[in-house]
Amino acid sequence: MGKEELFQERFNRYTTALKGGKPDKVPIRLQLSEFMAAYAGITLQDIYYDLDKNIAAVDKILADFDMDVIGGTPSLWWAGQHDAVGAKYLKFAGRELEENRQFQYVEDEYMLADDYDAFIADPTKWILESYLPRIHEEFAEPGSYRANLALIKGTAAMMMSTGASQQAGAHWAKDFGMPLSIAGFSKAPFDTLGDTLRGLKGIMMDLRKRPDKVLAATEVLVAHNIFYGMATSGGDTSLPAFMPLHRGSYPFLNPKQWDTFYWPSLKAVIEGMWKLGKQTLFYAEGNWTPYLEKIAELPDHSIVFHVDQTDMAKAKAVLGGRFCLSGNVPNTLLAYGKPGEVKEYVKRLLNDYAADGAFIIDSAGVMQADVKAENIAALIEAAREFGTY
Amino acid sequence: MATLIDELASAIAELEDEKVLELVTTRLDSGIAPLAIVDNLQQGMTEVGMRFESGDYFLSELVMCGEIMKDAMAVLEPHLAGADQQHRGSIVIGTVKGDVHDLGKNIVVMLLKGAGYNVIDLGIDVPAEKFIEALKESQAPLVGMSVLLTACQEGMKEIIEEIRAAGLKVAVIIGGNYVDEAVKNYVKADYFAHNASDAVKIADEIFTTARGSAHSA
Numbered sequence: 001m002g003k004e005e006l007f008q009e010r011f012n013r014y015t016t017a018l019k020g021g022k023p024d025k026v027p028i029r030l031q032l033s034e035f036m037a038a039y040a041g042i043t044l045q046d047i048y049y050d051l052d053k054n055i056a057a058v059d060k061i062l063a064d065f066d067m068d069v070i071g072g073t074p075s076l077w078w079a080g081q082h083d084a085v086g087a088k089y090l091k092f093a094g095r096e097l098e099e100n101r102q103f104q105y106v107e108d109e110y111m112l113a114d115d116y117d118a119f120i121a122d123p124t125k126w127i128l129e130s131y132l133p134r135i136h137e138e139f140a141e142p143g144s145y146r147a148n149l150a151l152i153k154g155t156a157a158m159m160m161s162t163g164a165s166q167q168a169g170a171h172w173a174k175d176f177g178m179p180l181s182i183a184g185f186s187k188a189p190f191d192t193l194g195d196t197l198r199g200l201k202g203i204m205m206d207l208r209k210r211p212d213k214v215l216a217a218t219e220v221l222v223a224h225n226i227f228y229g230m231a232t233s234g235g236d237t238s239l240p241a242f243m244p245l246h247r248g249s250y251p252f253l254n255p256k257q258w259d260t261f262y263w264p265s266l267k268a269v270i271e272g273m274w275k276l277g278k279q280t281l282f283y284a285e286g287n288w289t290p291y292l293e294k295i296a297e298l299p300d301h302s303i304v305f306h307v308d309q310t311d312m313a314k315a316k317a318v319l320g321g322r323f324c325l326s327g328n329v330p331n332t333l334l335a336y337g338k339p340g341e342v343k344e345y346v347k348r349l350l351n352d353y354a355a356d357g358a359f360i361i362d363s364a365g366v367m368q369a370d371v372k373a374e375n376i377a378a379l380i381e382a383a384r385e386f387g388t389y
Numbered sequence: 390m391a392t393l394i395d396e397l398a399s400a401i402a403e404l405e406d407e408k409v410l411e412l413v414t415t416r417l418d419s420g421i422a423p424l425a426i427v428d429n430l431q432q433g434m435t436e437v438g439m440r441f442e443s444g445d446y447f448l449s450e451l452v453m454c455g456e457i458m459k460d461a462m463a464v465l466e467p468h469l470a471g472a473d474q475q476h477r478g479s480i481v482i483g484t485v486k487g488d489v490h491d492l493g494k495n496i497v498v499m500l501l502k503g504a505g506y507n508v509i510d511l512g513i514d515v516p517a518e519k520f521i522e523a524l525k526e527s528q529a530p531l532v533g534m535s536v537l538l539t540a541c542q543e544g545m546k547e548i549i550e551e552i553r554a555a556g557l558k559v560a561v562i563i564g565g566n567y568v569d570e571a572v573k574n575y576v577k578a579d580y581f582a583h584n585a586s587d588a589v590k591i592a593d594e595i596f597t598t599a600r601g602s603a604h605s606a
Contacts, residue, residue: 034540102538104489200492204452208404254447286566309566331539332571365567368540 006177010068014179014360015238018279018324020301022357026350026387027068028380029181029326031366034102035376036061036074038369045094048079048103051164058168062176066380069181070172071242072165079103081157085150086137089196102368110135111197113206116213119197120220131197182281184233184241186273189221189265190214194247203247207257218265226272229280237277240304243270249286263294274302281326284310285365292318308364316353325353326360329379334363335370339378346382354387361387390445393436397426401433402440404450406457413461423468424475430461434503441500442586448496451585455499476507478596479529481520483511485545490537493564496585497533504589506596517551524557531595533588534578536565546576553577560595564588 001009016023032039037047040057047054054073062070079092091097091104110131111119119126133139138150172178187195193214194203206214229241247253248262270280282303288295288310295305300322307315307327315325329349333342346361353359361383363371393399397416400408409430416426437454440446480501484494491513501508509523524532532552536545549561562580563573573581582588 101487102540106489201452201456204449205456207449208406208453251444251447253449257447257449330569331567332569335539335542336571336575365539368538370539370542 001177003174003177007173007179010177011179014069014181017358017360018240018301018304020322020324020358022389024389025068026354026383026389027360028066028383028387029069029071029360029362030067030376030379031071031363032061032074032371032376033071033366034074034369035367035371039064039373043093043099044101044103045092045099047073047075048092049094051078051161054078055164055168055171058172059176062172062178065376066384067178069179071181073168075103078157078161078164081154081161084153084157085139087135088137089135100369107195107199109199109202111193111202113198113202113210116210116217120213120216123220123224180239182242183236183239184229184231184278186225186229186232186241186243186269186280188243188245188248188262189218189225189269190248190262191244191246192221192225193217200247207253207261211261214261218261222265222268222272225269226276229269229273229278230276233278237279240279240281241273242281242283244283245285245288248291249284249288250290255290258291259294263291267298270298270302274299279304282306284308287311289314295319296322298323304360306362312349312353320353320358321356324358324360326362328364329361331363331365331367331371334367334375334379335372337375339374342375342378343382343385346379347386350383350386357389390440390443391436393432395429395432397429398432398436401430401454401457401461402436404437404453404457406453406460409457409461410464413464417464417468422472423465424472426465427469427474430458431503431505434458434499438500438503438586438589448492451496451499452492455495458499474507475505477505478531479507479509479527480531480533480592481509481511481523481527481529482533482535483515483520484513484535484537485541485548486514486516487541487544488536488538489513490565491535493537493566493585494533494535497535497564497582497588500585500589501592504593506592515548517548520548521552521555521557524552524559525555529559531560531562531592534561534563536563536568539567542567542572542576545578549576549578562588562591 013023013025014027017027036057037044040060042053042057047057054075057074058070082090089106093099093101129142133142139147141147169180194200198206233241248258253262273280280303283306285308292314296318304324304326305315305319307325312328329345333345393402397412400412413426437446441451482494482498484491498508498510509527511519511523520532534545536542561578562582563578564582568581580591582591
């Protein structure tokens, strides 16, 4: 089969499942991430800093494993781009960390409690004038020669990395017949606020001390996060936007907090993108079992619900038929299990949850260097053996 | 949910941050022994831990309680110098080398302190040498290790091997989102805990029954 034909076959298989249909086979989508570097024998330092090696690691995987879509490169971002602007909130292998250490995000209260009013009044202005200077050494004094240069370097680096990603996507399509699994990225407004602006301690204290500000800030972020999802996907509506979900996982928030602060703005972002034809990959990290009924309020097929530690049987019972599900081969099984055990798990998973379509097989969480290659091979072999309709 | 008689203990349990600081200050001023005030704070934290276990409280409440306790202890600490604090035993804890995630660890530390243990918190990115040094110095019979990044589980295994090779007879308990029976067996830990209240239960079991001897869960 030609690569173009192969691409079309895989793309149809994947998008049929996304829309709730029953393709010829259960699509295989694996969040291989840093495992790809380990498998290709490339250090993490090289993966983070060398865009060509970051892409070469994927090539090695695509040459050796039969999958239907690929999520992108092992590194989420190019470390050089962050170095160019002196990002203080990230640490990379080869700079602050040993050469084979996973990158680290340094969580802090980069936005202070006193910043809420300015943020709510004009988020872009506040981000440009207060937030960016705080988190980037090179941009510490906006308007200075050094800061102006940082803007130019940062923009150039962003264009370089985005360009490299686009070229890589075209290369995987042409040379491996491999489609991408996602287009674009967005977040829950509460996570935007809680992950990168206020930090966990900050946001949790805010829920008690300044709940109105939290609510106003998440409302302000709705339009931004819809736009961000559409902008980062370049307007594509054939593939879902990736949305990693964090602080809404059980048991971070109490039910009242979840209903009040987490869900309404997240729902608004998902519905806003859906109105523009954009589906969301609801990447529910951790356990979301208590919230399934609420999630079921979303418009049919507006999300693909990814199962990590959520109860798969309950997810199927509550969301099945209206939403595609994905997941959930345990990461510890892929790291410490034997190929026979992986096959057994996949067989049972597909038998119990994939019979009527609208199912994508994946690991439960994002994979790292600890996963064994023979277990990935076993997962794929079993998915083909027991996942052909 | 239990209602606590002491006003300060109750204020902690109800997460009334301003009231807690006010009560700590007025009690210090009125000459109440700082250790007695710590006892009341611990009662409040124990109640918070129980409410978490029963599902009345969530992580948001535990994080808030941790922040309130931190502020209260900052007021109390200058007054505690030289005071002979009673505790149920020492526990060494840290996030293993390569990993910097400490939300889970901090909550476990808080609940263990609330339960009356002397917790030696080594922080994040902790190598084997630091664990061994702290264990030798404190003679703690239990060490807790936290890991979120699955790629750091291999490092956790090595740390445990080094602790055993150093001849330390301590029980090892591990925790983290992706920690389960398979990880416990792989890294050769003695126990694993799915959440903070399980960790406290296991600690209680170790300190009341098999003090100091490592055995499997």
